[in-house]
Amino acid sequence: MAFGDFVVDTRPLRVAAYRRLWWGQAVSHIGVAVTVVAVSQQVWDLTRSSFWVGMLGLANLIPLVVFGLWGGAVADAMDRRKLLIVGCVVAWASTLLLVAQALLGLGNVYVLLVAVALGAAGFAISSSTRGAIIPRLLVPEYVPAANALNSLVFSIGAVFGPMIGGVVLATGGFASAYAIDAVLFSASLYAALRLPTLEPLGSVVRPGARAVWEGLRFITGSPVLLMSFVVDIIAMVFALPRALFPELVAERFGGSMIALGWLTSAMAIGSVVGAVFSGWVGTIRRQGVALVVVIAVWGLAVAAAGMAHELWLVVTFMAVGGMADVVSSVWRQSILQLHAPDEMRGRMQGVFMVVVAGGPRLGDLRAGATATAFGLTGSWVGGGLACALAVLLVGLAVPAFRNYRSGGRE
Template identity: 80%
Template sequence: MAFGQLVKRHIVDTRPLGVPAYRRLWLGQAVSHVGVGATVVAVGQQVWDLTHSSFYVGLLGMANLIPLIVFGLWGGAVADAVDRRKLLIAGSLIAWVSTLFILVQALLGLGNVYLIFAAVALNSTGFAITGPTRGAIIPRILEPELVPAANALNSLVYSIGAVVGPMLGGVALANVGFAAAYAMDALLFSASLYAVLRLPSLPPLGEVIRPGARAVIEGLSFIVRTPVLLMSFVVDIIAMVFAMPRALFPQLTAERFGGDLTALGWLTSAMAIGAVAGALFSGWVGRVSRQGVALVAVIAVWGLAVAAAGLANELWLVVVFMAVGGVADVISSVWRQSILQLYAPDEMRGRLQGAFMVVVAGGPRLGELRAGATATAFGLTGAWVGGGLACAVTVLVVGLSVSGFRNYRARQ
């Protein structure tokens, strides 16, 4: 096979960009995610400057998580009952208002940490509404064969934003201040809002159930009754709870790299760098039909890569292994999202996307709690390496034990 053909087969599949509605959404996300990354850095630093307390910085995670759980499930139920375009506009406006709010508090120099928490919670509410809605829209505007490629493209812009956004945010903080980082986010978010406004009407299909507790419970029950969907959630929880080492980065930096903050920056960026590479060369992902087995395999690779990183003593080697983990993680994300979008009927997609968001948001935070607790009990190496190995073994045993998931083929 010629080199050009080999590259074409493995480079990210850009066919979904030929669909105007998706192309606008993708470009809007590509621009807005950079601003989001800048705000993430600025918010954490501003809270630290105001309180000099890591506890308060950690509370930002709770300010994000609680609205994601509550409104993620509710927003998914609403997405199955109303025009998804209108709901996406409403959620986007909520997120944009929250960005303007945090910008205003910085410009006025209010210096109130509770106002920042409120702004973060409001932004998380908007994201909890738009996330499930956006995920449920993708199969409506694209042919099924293009959905995995679209998810790879989405992962690419998210990962690039996670690398570029914090860098630009750091430059803005160092040279201008917090308001500059927040202003960047507010300005860049307008690209995403424009793309949403250009979407066609997307009224609900199939049976419409009034949003509420019954609709949410019905969506969760559907997941429990469907082995393929249930296992796609279970394997992700295994990956994040057992093997997410992010809470151990500061301790690793202090113990092995002399507290060098540059090393901490590399550790923090390593997974995102790997995710960018994985998404760029994801052209083969949509051609894999046995996605259940493949998903188990890449999560096992993730666990082994994390374990290897925990044993490395050289910074470059830790970064390389964590980048390999980032590649495995982004491929896992593409397959999990594709299974969810294509296996479920359209009238359930919003609710299932809401549950997916709760797992994606909650898993890493539970993983950080697990890492911190086990590091206290067993030390840094035990918590880091043991978690990675436990992930690899557990996902192989659990993931391959369910025949429906093990035999799942994407083209059925």
């Protein structure tokens, strides 16, 4: 393979509507990442407890599950452009609430949890809808490349957002950090407003419990789709150490906000590298086994990071984990989008979003709770090792997933 075959495929950017969505996410995700750092640090400052930082995961999780599944069902029954705009407005409102509480100096952890929950609801609606929109804008050949490009912008935001957040928190405070998010998020709303009308195709099912159940039944009837979700849940719940970052910074790096920014950006740095050089990803045929391998690598990298005491070494190991994670994400999203017919894509993306966004929140809760019981190192290193072992045992135990080849049938 030539060097160019390893570089990310940019052909989807030739489509104007997708290009605007991509740029909107690139800009707005920087602000979102700033808020992730700021709200975690504000909760830590108020409580001095990793448990309460982990509770941010629960505040995210419940709206993600409810509105992700509901939003996906609605996306199969109405104009997806309109629904995307609604989701963006709700998410924007949550950021404005964070700005207001910081300016008023409320210092109330419950207000923060409510604001985070509102943002999660907006994110759930918009993410499941956006994922269902992309296959409508692009030919199937471009879909894996679009997913790699999406991963790239999310990763770039996750690199620069926390670094910006660390600097802003050190110089301007929480209100300034949240205000940056509020301004940058307008890019996503603009991209949604410029989309063409996207009325549903095929048979339309009234959104509700029946529609959600049909989507879940479609997934459970496909071992490959089901296992692609299971291995991702294992990766995030067992190994994600995000809720432990403030405590690690306080214990090992003197409470430095710059160190917090680097630590929060570390995984995304690896994701950027992995996404930029993702041209080879589409050439892998045995994607079931490959997913198991890269998730095991992620778990081992996290465990190694938890044993390191130098900041550069922690960042390096988390970056290796980020490279493995972005490759996994591209494969899982492409499998899902190309397996489902258009009239099911909203519901499929709703479940995907619940797993992808909800798994890390459960991981936050797990990390905070186990740190309280077993200490920082026990929670961090033990989680990474448990992830690697569990994904090898579970992922290789299902023949349909173990033998799955891209482009083939189950």
